[in-house]
Amino acid sequence: MKMHITDEAVNWFKRELELDDGESVRFFAKYGGSTPVQHGFSLGVQKDVPDDPVAAVERNGHAFFIEGTDEWYFDGHDLYIGYDPKRDEPVYEYKKG
Template sequence: MQITITDAASKWFHDDMGVTTGNGVRFYGKTYGKTAVHSGFSIGVMRDDDPHKPITTTAKDGVTYYVNDRDEWFFKGYDLTVDYDADNDGPKYEYLANHEG
């Protein structure tokens, strides 16, 4: 699994979530909602500067974005691209099938 953070998404995380160099952002699966690849589950995002057993990480503009081992089930078989959605003034997520799952 790979995580890609666009420049626009990075700006949103810095401006709206207040992250800065040395911080971390965790993506996770949560109950209720819907994604393009999951029904009954949606993606969650939270500031978490201390990754617990990350299965993947990526750094962008000094911030580490990651998924930990407890949420592997949610992302298995997909890469995640995080972009900025101006209409909703927040992140949007694209799941791209990979050959790992």
Template sequence: MNITVTEEAASWYKDELDLEENDNLQFYVRYGGVGGLQPGFSLGIKVDTPYEAVAETSVEGITFYIEKSDEWYFDNHSLHVSYDEQWEEPAMSYEN
């Protein structure tokens, strides 16, 4: 499992969440939502410190990561976060 974040998406997170260099942004599994890999669950985000990251990448000075405890959700898929120009927000997709 890997995680990729485009520079455009990273910039959006930095601006919207007032993130600074060396901050960490976690993608975590939450109950509810639409469009996830597992029925009834979706991804949330929070600024936190990695504990046991199973996937991470640094873009624009921000470390984006997923904890081992949420690995089940991805079912051997990788997370790709890009920027959707039409909606002016990040878009998540999952790749084998």
């Protein structure tokens, strides 16, 4: 599994999560909602420190990662994180690797 994130999305997370230099962002499965890959679960986001990442990308001094305990949620899909300027929010795409 891989993850990809655009510069625009990185800047959004830095601003919205008020990331300090070196802080990391975790993407995880949370109960409730629905996505193209899981029903009853959605994608959560929080500041965190990597422990056992299964996918990670380093951008502008920040790590964006997914822990091994959440790999099941992605069901073999790679995570693509973009940014929608009209809505001023991230956009998530799941693509089979």
